[in-house]
Amino acid sequence: MDNYSIVGKRIPHRDAVEKAKGSAVFTSDIKLNGTLHGKILRSPVPHAQIRNIDISKAQKLKGVKAIITSKDTPQIKFSISPTWADKSILVDKKVRYIGDEIAAVAAVDEEFAEEALELIEVDWEELPAVFDPLEAMQPGAPLLHDAVENNISKTMTMECGSVEEGFAEADLIFEDTFQTQAQSHCSLETHCCIATCSPTDDVKIWVNSQAPHPLRQKLSAALNIDAAKIHVATPFIGGGFGSKIDLEPAQAICVLLAKKTGKPVKIEHSRKEQFMTTRMRHPTISKLKFGVKRDGTIVAKRAEVVIDNGAYNSHGPAVMAYNNVMFSTLYRVKNIKYEGQLVYTNKNWGGACRGYGDPQATFAQEVMMDMIAEGLKMDPIDLRLKNANIPNEITANAVKITSCGLKECLTQAREASGWIAKKAGKKKYRGLGVAAMIYTGGGSIGSGFNYSGATMQMNADGTFHLLMGAVDIGQGSNTILTQMAAEIMAVEPEAISLTTADTDTTFPCMGTFGSRVTFCAGNAVTEAANGLKQQLLENAAEMLEANPDDLEMKAKKIFVKGSPDKAVSYAEIGAASFYKKKKPLVAHGYYNGPEDVSAEFDPATYRGYPAPAMVFGTHLAEVEVDPATGKVEVLNFTAAHDLGRAINPLLVEGQIEGGAVQGIGWSLMEDLQFENGEIVNPNFHDYKMLTIKDIPRITSLLIETIDPNGPFGAKGIGECAMVPTAPAIVNAIYDAVGVRIKELPATSEKIFKGLKDK
Amino acid sequence: MGSKHRIQITVNQEEYDLLVHPDRTLLDLLRYDLGLTGTKEGCDEGDCGACTVIVNGKVVTSCLILAVEVDGAAITTIEGLHQGDELHPIQQAFVDSGAVQCGFCTPGMILTTKALLDEIPDPSEEDIKHYLEGNLCRCTGYTKILDAVNIAIQQLK
Ligand code: FES
Ligand code: FES
Numbered sequence: 001m002d003n004y005s006i007v008g009k010r011i012p013h014r015d016a017v018e019k020a021k022g023s024a025v026f027t028s029d030i031k032l033n034g035t036l037h038g039k040i041l042r043s044p045v046p047h048a049q050i051r052n053i054d055i056s057k058a059q060k061l062k063g064v065k066a067i068i069t070s071k072d073t074p075q076i077k078f079s080i081s082p083t084w085a086d087k088s089i090l091v092d093k094k095v096r097y098i099g100d101e102i103a104a105v106a107a108v109d110e111e112f113a114e115e116a117l118e119l120i121e122v123d124w125e126e127l128p129a130v131f132d133p134l135e136a137m138q139p140g141a142p143l144l145h146d147a148v149e150n151n152i153s154k155t156m157t158m159e160c161g162s163v164e165e166g167f168a169e170a171d172l173i174f175e176d177t178f179q180t181q182a183q184s185h186c187s188l189e190t191h192c193c194i195a196t197c198s199p200t201d202d203v204k205i206w207v208n209s210q211a212p213h214p215l216r217q218k219l220s221a222a223l224n225i226d227a228a229k230i231h232v233a234t235p236f237i238g239g240g241f242g243s244k245i246d247l248e249p250a251q252a253i254c255v256l257l258a259k260k261t262g263k264p265v266k267i268e269h270s271r272k273e274q275f276m277t278t279r280m281r282h283p284t285i286s287k288l289k290f291g292v293k294r295d296g297t298i299v300a301k302r303a304e305v306v307i308d309n310g311a312y313n314s315h316g317p318a319v320m321a322y323n324n325v326m327f328s329t330l331y332r333v334k335n336i337k338y339e340g341q342l343v344y345t346n347k348n349w350g351g352a353c354r355g356y357g358d359p360q361a362t363f364a365q366e367v368m369m370d371m372i373a374e375g376l377k378m379d380p381i382d383l384r385l386k387n388a389n390i391p392n393e394i395t396a397n398a399v400k401i402t403s404c405g406l407k408e409c410l411t412q413a414r415e416a417s418g419w420i421a422k423k424a425g426k427k428k429y430r431g432l433g434v435a436a437m438i439y440t441g442g443g444s445i446g447s448g449f450n451y452s453g454a455t456m457q458m459n460a461d462g463t464f465h466l467l468m469g470a471v472d473i474g475q476g477s478n479t480i481l482t483q484m485a486a487e488i489m490a491v492e493p494e495a496i497s498l499t500t501a502d503t504d505t506t507f508p509c510m511g512t513f514g515s516r517v518t519f520c521a522g523n524a525v526t527e528a529a530n531g532l533k534q535q536l537l538e539n540a541a542e543m544l545e546a547n548p549d550d551l552e553m554k555a556k557k558i559f560v561k562g563s564p565d566k567a568v569s570y571a572e573i574g575a576a577s578f579y580k581k582k583k584p585l586v587a588h589g590y591y592n593g594p595e596d597v598s599a600e601f602d603p604a605t606y607r608g609y610p611a612p613a614m615v616f617g618t619h620l621a622e623v624e625v626d627p628a629t630g631k632v633e634v635l636n637f638t639a640a641h642d643l644g645r646a647i648n649p650l651l652v653e654g655q656i657e658g659g660a661v662q663g664i665g666w667s668l669m670e671d672l673q674f675e676n677g678e679i680v681n682p683n684f685h686d687y688k689m690l691t692i693k694d695i696p697r698i699t700s701l702l703i704e705t706i707d708p709n710g711p712f713g714a715k716g717i718g719e720c721a722m723v724p725t726a727p728a729i730v731n732a733i734y735d736a737v738g739v740r741i742k743e744l745p746a747t748s749e750k751i752f753k754g755l756k757d758k
Numbered sequence: 759m760g761s762k763h764r765i766q767i768t769v770n771q772e773e774y775d776l777l778v779h780p781d782r783t784l785l786d787l788l789r790y791d792l793g794l795t796g797t798k799e800g801c802d803e804g805d806c807g808a809c810t811v812i813v814n815g816k817v818v819t820s821c822l823i824l825a826v827e828v829d830g831a832a833i834t835t836i837e838g839l840h841q842g843d844e845l846h847p848i849q850q851a852f853v854d855s856g857a858v859q860c861g862f863c864t865p866g867m868i869l870t871t872k873a874l875l876d877e878i879p880d881p882s883e884e885d886i887k888h889y890l891e892g893n894l895c896r897c898t899g900y901t902k903i904l905d906a907v908n909i910a911i912q913q914l915k
Contacts (some may be wrong), residue, residue: 010856012856012858013856013858016785016852017849017853018861018863019860020836020852020853020858021836021849021860022795022796022797022837023796023847025795026795026798028787031793133835178828186894186896187860187862187896188808188895188896188897189798189800189860189862236860237860238798238860239859239860239862239863239897270802271800271802271803271805271806286781409904415852474859474861474862475859476859562814570788637847650856651856653856653902654856654898657899657900657901658859658896658898659898659899661899661900662896662899683803684801684803684806684894685803685805689896690893690900691890691892691900692886692890692891692895692903692904693887693888695900697844698843698899698901716860758819
């Protein structure tokens with residue numbers, strides 16, 4: 001075992017004290033003199049042509065400082081990729097969902113802003129709307145985007161081997177259809193931004209963004225402002241879960257209003273706006289067909305998936321690609337076919353949501369695996385072990401696997417949960433269910449980019465300053481990245497101060513998503529720290545008249561190994577570098593990988609998906625079902641995750657527990673419900689998430705496979721923690737009472753009905 | 759809007775004499791008039807608990823109560839718990855247990871825990887869950903929050 005003194009330690013979040021004192025400043029807490037309040041007029045109808053917008057009455061209202069409509073916005077469309085761009089900041093001619101941005105107001109206070117919105121008169125012609133993706137694909141369905149036939153925004157077909165031959169070879173065929181519902185991220189902090197614009201048109205925006213550097217690019221493109229003139233700063237961020245990655249129209253609107261008024265402008269989403277407009281988890285319908293041998297070998301699998309995109313693309317095409325990759329790459333199967341269709345409907349748009357298309361794929365595949373195990377009379381864990389991925393392999397769809405602990409996850413979860421004994425002594429109405437998962441452990445360079453940068457410098461007093469583009473949204477990257485740097489510099493993490501996620505001062509980082517920060521930013525930070533360490537050793541060698549290779553670093557001193565009494569201190573080296581040599585010590589690190597992208601990578605099919613590492617996991621749930629009501633209680637929950645190395649087990653457990661609970665919520669009750677395009681539960685009262693009363697005992701198992709390319713061997717964990725939760729729960733429900741849920745969420749009503757129909 | 763009302767309140771042991779609009783919520787008064795931004799707004803509808811403060815010993819969701827309703831009251835916000843650099847044992851327990859991730863729910867969680875332990879110094883697991891049920895957290899899955907409360911109970915004994 002490697003002997004590290006800081007890496008691997010259970011160190012509390014470095015900003016927890018500030019947060020516990022209430023002194024941590026979040027975006028909404030910033031107060032600038034003369035700040036105006038921005039509000040957005042949103043469409044109350046799901047589909048309509050705008051004939052005219054009359055702002056004259058609103059303009060007369062005292063207290064209103066600016067009103068903007070599409071006329072004031074460059075008519076440039078955006079999405080996460082320019083090739084799929086389909087959304088305007090403020091709509092021009094047509095609204096496509098309830099919540100679409102029509103106009104915006106800046107006023108001296110919120111009341112005036114709201115009153116002004118009421119005075120804006122919009123003349124529309126309502127259009128027929130379509131809410132169901134299967135209906136939207138039919139000929140003659142109302143079209144959301146004129147040029148997009150049958151509302152199919154994108155399709156993706158990937159085949160490797162031949163599924164037809166595979167099915168012919170199989171002893172048994174299993175077919176079924178699975179559905180998943182919309183989920184809302186529900187970060188406790190809603191979207192908020194404050195923008196200023198100087199007379200020379202220099203823009204500054206304080207914003208809770210998961211991807212500040214890409215946000216600068218997107219604001220620049222959408223508003224036609226030079227990126228160098230935009231400064232994005234991130235205060236503390238109250239959670240994201242994917243909702244704060246893409247450009248939010250409110251952010252661009254805020255900048256436009258600041259530009260127009262010359263005053264700071266603040267826009268903060270209400271909770272209702274947050275539910276209405278922040279990109280739900282895409283609902284899916286997945287039709288699966290699996291061919292298996294009697295011994296459990298899967299010889300072919302096919303998925304036909306319809307993804308409900310909502311009104312605009314945002315992340316949609318990439319979510320479909322991930323749905324494909326994660327379905328196709330889990331298990332060693334030779335013949336695979338994936339056919340996906342991404343379909344527009346007049347609803348809130350889909351976006352990135354913890355797991356990025358993977359929870360939907362995993363729900364379908366892992367419930368199917370349970371059905372196959374039953375059909376073969378095989379233990380569900382054995383069936384998975386039989387087909388499990390292994391280390392150092394190129395999969396049939398050309399994905400490179402380096403470290404892989406799937407088998408260890410399965411066997412250790414079996415052990416820790418008491419699976420064998422509990423199965424043998426099965427109690428009535430109690431059941432156990434298992435599910436496995438795969439995901440990226442370090443983002444992907446599929447878009448051409450997967451960058452993270454860091455700079456580390458030594459101060460004149462021998463302390464250190466680390467600048468990194470990575471943004472901590474609560475997951476703890478500031479803590480674990482500093483731990484890595486501290487390990488290398490042989491100091492306590494407190495000896496390192498931080499500047500993070502600020503586009504004017506830090507190297508770019510693509511953002512916090514794709515479970516990429518530990519891996520990508522970790523590689524950047526370790527490179528910077530190792531570079532600085534080398535400089536430190538060279539300087540010390542000069543001062544000690546020794547060879548750098550013979551030196552040791554300890555307790556902020558450097559000395560020749562074995563002679564600690566003749567040492568130079570970090571403070572002496574720092575002072576000398578500034579005042580004698582006039583060459584302050586600084587080193588950079590920059591990651592953008594993986595570099596060895598397979599020649600087989602095809603962006604059209606995502607065959608050869610280029611991730612720097614893949615991660616694996618197993619969730620195992622024990623539930624009890626009340627036969628009188630169908631209510632499910634999750635009693636015990638075991639989550640085993642292959643994360644390369646746990647840089648900080650305390651924080652890793654936090655990710656796993658939070659993910660599992662979010663996953664249980666999606667399994668059993670979270671459901672963003674629409675009626676004629678309107679969300680009927682846009683509040684925490686009607687949209688139910690788990691409370692402290694609902695949680696099971698969670699056992700986290702950290703499977704350390706030490707990835708060859710990860711910093712200290714680490715891979716990502718954040719999103720993975722909710723990927724296999726739903727199928728584990730649903731399989732446990734089946735084990736308990738024999739009711740097979742194929743449509744999430746597994747509500748008491750559905751289970752009760754299943755029990756009655758038996 | 760109506761004319762302003764005069765209220766006298768004590769916040770974190772400091773006395774205030776204030777003129778407030780009759781429709782000003784306690785949350786906005788604390789955050790925007792007194793600059794006590796440790797109290798958070800997660801929903802403004804009484805559903806999330808992020809805005810929890812203690813009024814005369816009882817937990818209150820400050821987004822649902824008007825400033826004029828607390829005239830004469832003693833209020834504790836998150837800023838009133840620690841003594842200088844020294845954290846209150848509940849705050850310390852939250853830090854040490856890893857119960858703070860994004861931290862947006864944290865002030866409300868800590869104050870609810872404070873009110874609980876002031877009322878029931880040795881609560882059962884059921885008591886704890888009953889008290890904290892109204893405080894939502896999306897990051898932690900609550901497990902480490904329960905750990906923190908249990909550590910705080912020991913510390914305060
Ligand atoms: S902000 Fe008051 S309960 Fe949510
Ligand atoms: S720590 Fe983020 S909501 Fe609780």
